């Protein structure tokens with residue numbers, strides 16, 4: 001067993017030059033308290049046992065690995081899916097939200113809060129909070145509230161408080177600011193639960209550790225199914241939590257190629273995509289150092305993708321490190337390729353993927369076509385029910401793609 005997980009991140013939350021906790025002193029102490037509590041709890045037998053029970057009986061884990069016979073026959077190669085769309089609440093996000101709310105309970109917090117853009121993180125948080133009987137405030141821009149009606153209803157039905165953010169552009173960035181303000185007012189009683197492997201240390205490490213279950217399960221399941229390891233593993237990269245989760249299971253297997261897929265949106269011009277590693281450069285945003293898409297004056301660049309879960313100006317620091325080290329290769333898929341894959345998987349296999357996950361499916365199809373003798377495993381991070389109205393409105397039944 002390699003020492004990778006012992007060495008990275010270091011005690012200050014660095015993966016090589018990336019990561020850290022670039023926050024003011026008040027928040028720095030709070031981050032330290034969270035890190036200490038997490039390290040204690042993650043070694044506790046009771047915590048590990050309870051989390052195992054929750055994963056099995058509440059979340060429905062392990063999620064299956066599935067061989068796409070029809071899709072593989074059509075495009076070539078052998079394409080397999082890790083079915084995180086079958087994880088309770090329909091995506092991988094619940095894996096870390098359950099862990100974060102458990103940590104909040106352990107730390108004696110009275111409330112969990114989070115921001116949400118499209119509402120996916122909000123719904124997963126509301127689900128976890130309901131399970132633990134913990135009050136939950138979700139900050140959401142007014143513009144997003146109007147756009148994401150079904151997710152707003154889901155959060156409310158689950159008992160969460162959806163707090164509209166009414167200043168600035170009234171979208172995700174303002175929701176983050178509002179949630180941070182609320183947190184700073186009462187850090188003793190609140191835990192701010194970050195939605196991906198981003199933010200100041202210890203969040204990138206903690207969220208990775210909670211998502212690692214995906215890769216550990218997938219490696220064992222794939223071996224059992226086929227008697228060998230896949231030639232390649234791929235996942236879409238927004239903040240980077242579902243991808244780091246599956247990659248972690250295979251980091252030590254040097255013969256398994258790892259591919260992270262960034263959203264190329266409408267193309268490579270600034271403002272048309274959210275491919276932070278393909279087009280960005282190192283910088284600090286939201287309390288950590290990583291690749292970022294910034295304007296020449298240092299302000300965050302506007303980003304775009306048809307998948308709202310992928311449009312973020314930065315990426316988890318561990319991905320920046322894995323990219324520089326060469327262990328993971330980062331590639332892109334644009335809106336059109338993702339939409340193609342969305343229809344293709346729906347029609348050949350009867351599985352409607354999230355548009356985010358469709359980016360990884362698109363890359364897998366490309367890889368399979370180029371390598372007809374190889375096997376590629378895709379992390380299907382979520383189901384696409386949330387996307388059907390958006391897709392149908394814009395692309396109909398896909399006739400013109």
Ligand SMILES: *Cc1c(COP(=O)(O)O)cnc(C)c1O
Pocket residue numbers: 091092093120121195196197236237238239240241242243309310354356357381382383
């Ligand atoms: C949020 C989301 C993503 C993107 O987040 P990561 O942290 O990059 O995994 C991907 N897929 C689905 C289904 C999501 O809901």
